[in-house]
Amino acid sequence: MSAPHTASSSAVLTELHRRWLAALEPELPGALQLRRQVHADPHLSGLEEPTAQVVEAALGVPMEPVALTGRAGRVGPPEGPSVLLRAELDALPVREATGVSFAAQSGRMHACGHDVHLAALVAVVRAAAHLDLPLGLVPLLQPREETYPSGAQDVVASGLLAREQAVAAIGAHVHPGVPPGQVATGAGVVNAAADEIEIVLTGNGGHGAYPHRATDPVSALGHIVLGLPEVVRRTVSPMHPAAVSVGHVQAGEASANVLPSEARLLATMRTTDARDRAVVPEQVRKLAEHQAKAFGVVAEVRITAGEPVLYNDPDLVDLVDAWLEHAGLEPTEPMRSLGADDFSFFGEVVPxxxxxxxxxxxxxDEEPPQLHHPRFLPVDDAVGDVARALIAGYLAAVELHQR
Ligand SMILES: [Zn+2]
Incomplete structure (x- = not known):
């Protein structure tokens, strides 16, 4: 049995939900226009200012700059707790191949659906204009989701969440792997922590005909590349998802008979457990240094911390799922992967x-192009569905806060 207070506040939220969804409908045509305008003129990470200006104007609420090219605003109660709703501003260096009338011509593309997220957030905020929101709603136009330094990390560092007394953060991302009409939330870890490993090996090099007189970083690098999966296998429990993948190796010039004096690799490290995230780099360092020693070269290992694990708060997930159903969307299986999204920086601070x-x-319809593909273009319905997911998130956060 729920307490009378809970019953009445849930009735209030249910009525708010009904009115919000009704107010959303007339906002969608304008949001679709905005989506096309933003899609046609995409801007890369760190250079999103033109997009921020267009979206800020469409939002029609005062916005403050944040994290350089980002914007944050607030609607509802001007003081007290708030819920942050995030949309990303940046596009990708992808040459669009969709062939639609509003396709970008610049060699840059909104191939990750951020145009849809921005339009949805605008529709949500505009639809809320005449509603009595119980908590502040902080729309965030976040820059630099696709590159480092992470825009989300900079937003957190700016103190925005503390200033606005954020009690929760909600993100919604289009995904071609989820059937239309369904939304994957899922409690717990859904994305990995992503860190970058750089290994530089320095030797003397020499003549390829006299390898016995040289110290050869190429051989050492080869052994390290092959040893990296073994480090993961010996360090991380097979019950914990983790991966180290080498994405770049480089050594010497285009010459067959010169042994170079330097070799370098870049790898991405994906972990889902805090201990693994700390221990794997130590073991990578050990492998690199000892292999280097065996080959008479010197290893330098640098680890650059990236996104933390993306963790969906279990209590919030339950509440979000209920509001999604209420909006006619079907909660479905979580989309767990070793991908990463810098939205996880918010999860370190608030549920x-x-x-x-x-x-x-x-x-x-059969095999949709994946995110970041030159033909990835969600249909217009996506804007409304993302908007309904953001509203579900806001209401769930209010409920969690009122508990
Ligand atoms: Zn994205």
Whole structure:
């Protein structure tokens, strides 16, 4: 049995939800226009100012700059606790191949659906204009999701969440792997922590005909590359998802008979457990240094910390799922992967949920192009579904706060 207070406040929220969804409908045509305008003129990470200006104007609420090219605002009660709703501003260096009338011509593309997220957030905020929101709603236009330094990390460092007394953060991301009409939330870890490993090996080099007189960083590098999966296998429990993948190796010039004096690799490290995240780099360092020693070269290992684990708060997830159903969307299996999203920086500060919203890609019902693909273009319905997911997140955060 719920207490009378809970019963009445849930009735208030249910009525708010009904009115919000009703107010959303007339906002959607304008949001679709905005989506096309933003899609046609994409801007890369760190250079999002033109997009921020267009979206800020469409929002129609006062916004403050944050994290250089980002914006944050507030609607509802001007003081007290708030819920942060995040949309990303940046596009990718991808040459668009969708062929639609509003396709970008610049060699840059909104191939990750951020145009949809921005339009949805605008519709949500505009629809809330005449509603009595119980907590502040902080729309965040976040820069630099796709590159470092992470925009989310900079937003957290700016003190925005503390200033606005944020009690939760909600993100929604379109996903072609989720059926349309469904939304994947899922309690616990849904994305990995992503860190970068750089190994530089320095030797003397020499003549390829006299390798016995040289110290050869190439051989050492080869052994290290092959040893990295073994480090993971011997360090991380097989019950914990983790991976180290080498994405770049480089040594010498285009010459067959010169042994170079330097070799370098870059690898990404994905972990889902805090201990693993701390221990794997130590073991990578050990492997690199000892292999280098065996080959008579010197290893330098640098680890650059990236996104933390993306963790969906279990209590918040339950509440979000209920509001999603209430909006006619079907909560479905979590989208767990070793991918990373810098939304996870917010989850380190406040309870958060990332909703992966199922979308249809026109003309690709069988095998839709994946995120970051030159033909990834969710249909217009995606804007409304992302908006409904953000509203579900806001209401869930209010409920969690009122408990
Ligand atoms: Zn994205």
């Amino acid at each position: 958060s949920v990332m909703c992966f919203v199922g979308v249809r890609v026109a003309g690709h």
